[in-house]
Amino acid sequence: MATIVAPHDFSAVEDAESLNKACKGWGTNEKAIISILGHRTAAQRQQIRLAYQELYQEDLVKRLESELSGDFEKAVYRWILDPADRDAVLANAAIRKLVNPDYHVVLEIACIRSPEELLAVRRAYQARYKHSLEEDVAAHTTGDIRQAFRIICMVTMFVVVLSQLLVALVTAFRYTGDEINARLAKSEAGILHDAIKDKAFNHEEVIRIVSTRSKAQVMATFNCYRDDQGTSITKKLLGEGGDHGTEFTKALRTAIRCLNDSKKYFEKVLRNAMKGMGTDEDALTRVIVTRAEKDLKDIKEYYYKRNSVPLEQAVAKDTSGDYKDFLLTLLGKED
Amino acid sequence: MATIVAPHDFSAVEDAESLNKACKGWGTNEKAIISILGHRTAAQRQQIRLAYQELYQEDLVKRLESELSGDFEKAVYRWILDPADRDAVLANAAIRKLVNPDYHVVLEIACIRSPEELLAVRRAYQARYKHSLEEDVAAHTTGDIRQAFRIICMVTMFVVVLSQLLVALVTAFRYTGDEINARLAKSEAGILHDAIKDKAFNHEEVIRIVSTRSKAQVMATFNCYRDDQGTSITKKLLGEGGDHGTEFTKALRTAIRCLNDSKKYFEKVLRNAMKGMGTDEDALTRVIVTRAEKDLKDIKEYYYKRNSVPLEQAVAKDTSGDYKDFLLTLLGKED
Numbered sequence: 330m331a332t333i334v335a336p337h338d339f340s341a342v343e344d345a346e347s348l349n350k351a352c353k354g355w356g357t358n359e360k361a362i363i364s365i366l367g368h369r370t371a372a373q374r375q376q377i378r379l380a381y382q383e384l385y386q387e388d389l390v391k392r393l394e395s396e397l398s399g400d401f402e403k404a405v406y407r408w409i410l411d412p413a414d415r416d417a418v419l420a421n422a423a424i425r426k427l428v429n430p431d432y433h434v435v436l437e438i439a440c441i442r443s444p445e446e447l448l449a450v451r452r453a454y455q456a457r458y459k460h461s462l463e464e465d466v467a468a469h470t471t472g473d474i475r476q477a478f479r480i481i482c483m484v485t486m487f488v489v490v491l492s493q494l495l496v497a498l499v500t501a502f503r504y505t506g507d508e509i510n511a512r513l514a515k516s517e518a519g520i521l522h523d524a525i526k527d528k529a530f531n532h533e534e535v536i537r538i539v540s541t542r543s544k545a546q547v548m549a550t551f552n553c554y555r556d557d558q559g560t561s562i563t564k565k566l567l568g569e570g571g572d573h574g575t576e577f578t579k580a581l582r583t584a585i586r587c588l589n590d591s592k593k594y595f596e597k598v599l600r601n602a603m604k605g606m607g608t609d610e611d612a613l614t615r616v617i618v619t620r621a622e623k624d625l626k627d628i629k630e631y632y633y634k635r636n637s638v639p640l641e642q643a644v645a646k647d648t649s650g651d652y653k654d655f656l657l658t659l660l661g662k663e664d
Numbered sequence: 665m666a667t668i669v670a671p672h673d674f675s676a677v678e679d680a681e682s683l684n685k686a687c688k689g690w691g692t693n694e695k696a697i698i699s700i701l702g703h704r705t706a707a708q709r710q711q712i713r714l715a716y717q718e719l720y721q722e723d724l725v726k727r728l729e730s731e732l733s734g735d736f737e738k739a740v741y742r743w744i745l746d747p748a749d750r751d752a753v754l755a756n757a758a759i760r761k762l763v764n765p766d767y768h769v770v771l772e773i774a775c776i777r778s779p780e781e782l783l784a785v786r787r788a789y790q791a792r793y794k795h796s797l798e799e800d801v802a803a804h805t806t807g808d809i810r811q812a813f814r815i816i817c818m819v820t821m822f823v824v825v826l827s828q829l830l831v832a833l834v835t836a837f838r839y840t841g842d843e844i845n846a847r848l849a850k851s852e853a854g855i856l857h858d859a860i861k862d863k864a865f866n867h868e869e870v871i872r873i874v875s876t877r878s879k880a881q882v883m884a885t886f887n888c889y890r891d892d893q894g895t896s897i898t899k900k901l902l903g904e905g906g907d908h909g910t911e912f913t914k915a916l917r918t919a920i921r922c923l924n925d926s927k928k929y930f931e932k933v934l935r936n937a938m939k940g941m942g943t944d945e946d947a948l949t950r951v952i953v954t955r956a957e958k959d960l961k962d963i964k965e966y967y968y969k970r971n972s973v974p975l976e977q978a979v980a981k982d983t984s985g986d987y988k989d990f991l992l993t994l995l996g997k998e999d
Contacts, residue, residue, distance in 0.1 A: 464877060
């Protein structure tokens with residue numbers, strides 16, 4: 330269930346006018362921006378953008394970028410974009426981090442979005458960057474990076490394997506039916522078990538299973554694994570991989586967790602983002618913005634169960650100012 | 665340019681009635697079937713199928729299957745299907761050949777269809793087989809087959825690499841813009857050259873370049889290769905690969921030829937299909953049926969230039985009966 334509260338009746342033109350007024354003159358009226366955009370669905374925001382363009386011959390997104398700043402600006406910018414376009418932006422930003430590329434964001438998008446949604450992201454990515462998503466993922470994770478790794482620590486092979494996993498997941502267009510082949514689940518659970526046990530990491534089979542089977546089928550396979558081995562595959566992977574395999578096994582664990590239970594996965598991302606000193610604003614913004622219209626209500630429940638603190642309270646404690654107000658609005662706080 | 669001759673005005677209901685009459689009673693009127701279906705576009709055939717279903721509560725495709733036989737039946741069946749659905753059928757048949765799987769058909773579909781067409785094939789494949797195309801390609805080229813290869817000749821690694829190439833091409837959704845990055849083409853031509861020269865086959869880079877770059881970009885890269893090395897990459901690959909790499913280098917050559925000049929590629933498929941004794945009817949039917957509405961006129965020109973014999977004449981010499989009449993009709997012969 331979604332958390333945002335949006336009116337059924339609204340006027341895109343009135344909203345555009347109010348936003349224009351909020352941006353005019355000295356000082357910006359951030360409260361007004363939050364109270365409008367924080368209560369509009371993706372389709373409504375799209376209409377507001379169009380109305381704004383028509384009325385003022387100016388892109389609302391660009392205008393807001395120039396008016397706002399910091400984490401608040403970033404959150405509003407992410408929020409106002411069409412979901413597929415937003416994912417394209419998130420993926421691109423993650424890939425472009427040359428030092429420590431944030432491939433978990435790529436995995437999240439590839440494994441949690443529906444096949445049709447992922448396809449829309451790939452289209453949006455091409456429209457925006459004039460490259461395919463997989464092209465950039467592959468180029469940024471094999472080319473220079475691999476060269477760097479080769480020089481630094483000779484773990485080439487595992488970086489290549491990581492890249493293969495990422496590309497396979499990003500290009501997946503899974504079958505969405507509910508049919509499950511139980512015999513196949515059992516046999517592929519066995520293949521996964523052997524692959525992990527051998528440590529030789531028969532990675533091509535692991536990648537094949539995780540990236541091509543339908544979500545229903547991989548979940549059946551993971552359940553078989555748990556039944557047969559008495560422990561979940563992600564727990565098992567935690568202790569494996571050796572010194573060199575770490576990046577690959579980490580990515581594989583993330584992919585499996587995303588495929589298996591995305592709400593639980595997001596709860597943990599939120600928990601880690603606010604853990605200890607400092608806050609990972611990028612992660613916090615990402616989860617709230619991308620899930621507010623989807624299942625943030627459920628994620629809030631998971632969060633409360635796991636941390637005994639309401640998510641709103643944790644967010645309020647770790648953030649401040651307009652950024653805080655905006656996130657809390659997306660979390661469903663009534664004005 | 666297409667070869668088929670189809671009327672602008674037609675009545676799906678009248679065609680359905682004529683086809684029903686052609687199938688009725690003792691003996692089938694194959695001539696009538698050819699003269700109708702051989703002169704209808706994909707959209708028109710679709711309408712005829714719908715009209716037939718409505719009039720007779722029967723699937724025209726099933727009816728024709730029961731009335732016709734042999735190569736003629738196969739050709740009509742391929743022809744009557746919607747192009748994306750037809751490709752799904754072709755790919756599935758190719759994958760399922762356990763002994764000597766015909767991965768060239770898969771490569772052809774992956775590399776010659778436009779990104780949107782390939783996507784439509786993947787959708788059609790899922791609707792028909794309740795699996796994703798890449799899932800079946802991967803399972804049929806890594807699982808059992810790999811096991812068999814491992815036992816027979818220890819060339820596991822190259823079979824795995826072959827499978828990676830196939831899956832990467834099948835899942836590609838390339839950027840379709842015309843923009844070319846000349847510097848990138850030059851650098852990636854160098855990477856390809858090193859990969860081939862080393863014989864170690866830095867296959868992951870080769871697969872990345874061939875499967876993720878836009879067609880315009882890979883063609884620029886192949887041109888750079890030719891400029892720098894004085895020979896085409898496909899010629900170079902012909903002499904390489906060693907004993908074990910053959911299957912991979914063969915597949916890579918096919919992919920590159922399909923990406924580079926599909927008409928020239930099809931000319932050769934036709935030439936080989938009719939070379940010497942015997943005819944490869946599957947290949948002959950495939951090329952004519954899949955290209956008749958696209959570029960078979962150009963392929964005919966290529967064929968004539970290369971063989972000094974008109975394609976129609978070669979086909980007439982190698983085939984007979986209704987099968988021959990049907991192919992010649994698709995090739996543009998006026999009744």
